[in-house]
Amino acid sequence: MQQVEALGNGTCSTIISVQEIVRSDAENIPERYIRNPDDRAKSSEISLVPDDRLPVIDFSLLAQGDEEERRKLDVACKEWSFFQIINHGAEEALPKVKAAAAQFFDLPLSEKKKYAMPPDYFEGYGQDDKAEDRKRDWIDLLWLLTMPPHSRNTKYWPLTLPGFGEAVEEYATEMQRVTYEILGNLSLLMGVERDVLKQLHGEVKQGTRMNYYPACARPDLVFALSPHCDYTSISFVLQDDDITALQIKHKGMWVPVKPIPNAISVLVGDVMEKQQLSRCKTVVNLSWSNGKYKSLEHRAVANMEKPRNSVISFVIPSDEAELNPLKTMVDDDHPPIYKNGVTYIEYLLYTQNKETDEDKYVNIDYLKIQN
Structure with missing residues (x-):
C-alpha cells in the first residue's frame, strides 16, 4: 500500500491514495478496503425500480410557482427523500466543474499532496475517515468550503490549474441559487413564509466535495462510498452520466439511481441513527x-x-x-418529537465525539424529548 507524507495546513499527515494503489x-485489493462478508452489497437487497418511478422535478416549473410541481416535491420528500432536478439553469456549469475535478x-x-487534508481538519485532499481501525472506502476526495x-x-484550492477556481465558483453560485429555491418551496410546504428555512439556517454554508473512484478489480468486496447519511440539510450529487453507482435506501x-444527463440528484440531508437497521433522521426535515x-x-x-468522478454540494x-420544530408542524396529533434549543454545532460535537461506529450512529436520541 502506497503511503505518502503530505503537507496540509502546515502539518504533516499520511495520505493513502486509492488512485496510486x-x-x-490494479488486481489486488488491500485488506484495509475489503468488507466483512456481512457488510458487502448483496444482490438480494437490490430493488430494480423502473427509472420512471424515481422522482424527477422540473426545477423551472418549481421556480415559476407551479403548484403541481411543488406537490411533486412534497411527495418526493415524503416518500423518497430523494429526487432529480432537470431544467435547473446550471447546465453550462456542469461540464466545467466535472472537468475541473478530473483535472x-x-x-x-x-502535486495533489500540496493540498492534503490535515489530521484534525476536514478540508483538502485525502479521505473522509482517518481512523486507523475502520475499513476505508474505495475513494479519493478533495473537500472545499x-x-x-x-x-x-x-x-x-489548486488554483494553479487553469480554470479550476472559475469553474468551482460558477458551480457553487448556481447551487446556491438552486438551494434557496428548494428551501423556499419546502418552507411553503411547511406552511410558513418562503424565507423561513433559509433564515433558520443562519448564514447558509456550502461545502463542495470532488470524489474520484478508481476502477476496482473486485467491486463486490468494497464500497466506493459506505452506506451513510449526511450531517447537512440538503445534498446535491452530480454524477457521471454513463455509470450507475449511487444507490438509495x-x-x-x-x-440504483441511473443518472439523467444534465440532471442533479438531490438528497435530504441527515443526522444518523442506527438501531437494528441503519436509519437516518434529518436535522432540517425532522427537527424543523x-x-x-x-x-x-x-x-x-x-x-x-x-474510474468515475462525482461532485457533491452540501x-x-x-x-x-437552532433545531426547533416549526410551530406549523406541531399540533395535538403531532406533538414535538425533538427538544428545543439544541444548536447545530452542539449536535455535531455530540455525534463526532463518539468513539465507536455504534455510538456514533445511535445519536438521534440526543435530540429527542424523553418521555
Missing part, C-alpha cells in the same frame, strides 16, 4: 418539520470498467442554528 497494482485528480501525487466566499480557505431495499419528511440512507458501489446550517 490501483496504478501500482485535479489527473495531477501527479506530488465554497460558500459564503469569505469562508473559503484557498490554501486547499427505499422501503428497506437499495435502489417535526417528522413530516423522512430521510435517506445512500451509498455508492464500485465498478470494474473505468448545504450546511450555521453553527448557531
Whole structure:
C-alpha cells in the first residue's frame, strides 16, 4: 500500500491514495478496503425500480410557482427523500466543474499532496475517515468550503490549474441559487413564509466535495462510498452520466439511481441513527418539520470498467442554528418529537465525539424529548 507524507495546513499527515494503489497494482485489493462478508452489497437487497418511478422535478416549473410541481416535491420528500432536478439553469456549469475535478485528480501525487487534508481538519485532499481501525472506502476526495466566499480557505484550492477556481465558483453560485429555491418551496410546504428555512439556517454554508473512484478489480468486496447519511440539510450529487453507482435506501431495499444527463440528484440531508437497521433522521426535515419528511440512507458501489468522478454540494446550517420544530408542524396529533434549543454545532460535537461506529450512529436520541 502506497503511503505518502503530505503537507496540509502546515502539518504533516499520511495520505493513502486509492488512485496510486490501483496504478501500482490494479488486481489486488488491500485488506484495509475489503468488507466483512456481512457488510458487502448483496444482490438480494437490490430493488430494480423502473427509472420512471424515481422522482424527477422540473426545477423551472418549481421556480415559476407551479403548484403541481411543488406537490411533486412534497411527495418526493415524503416518500423518497430523494429526487432529480432537470431544467435547473446550471447546465453550462456542469461540464466545467466535472472537468475541473478530473483535472485535479489527473495531477501527479506530488502535486495533489500540496493540498492534503490535515489530521484534525476536514478540508483538502485525502479521505473522509482517518481512523486507523475502520475499513476505508474505495475513494479519493478533495473537500472545499465554497460558500459564503469569505469562508473559503484557498490554501486547499489548486488554483494553479487553469480554470479550476472559475469553474468551482460558477458551480457553487448556481447551487446556491438552486438551494434557496428548494428551501423556499419546502418552507411553503411547511406552511410558513418562503424565507423561513433559509433564515433558520443562519448564514447558509456550502461545502463542495470532488470524489474520484478508481476502477476496482473486485467491486463486490468494497464500497466506493459506505452506506451513510449526511450531517447537512440538503445534498446535491452530480454524477457521471454513463455509470450507475449511487444507490438509495427505499422501503428497506437499495435502489440504483441511473443518472439523467444534465440532471442533479438531490438528497435530504441527515443526522444518523442506527438501531437494528441503519436509519437516518434529518436535522432540517425532522427537527424543523417535526417528522413530516423522512430521510435517506445512500451509498455508492464500485465498478470494474473505468474510474468515475462525482461532485457533491452540501448545504450546511450555521453553527448557531437552532433545531426547533416549526410551530406549523406541531399540533395535538403531532406533538414535538425533538427538544428545543439544541444548536447545530452542539449536535455535531455530540455525534463526532463518539468513539465507536455504534455510538456514533445511535445519536438521534440526543435530540429527542424523553418521555
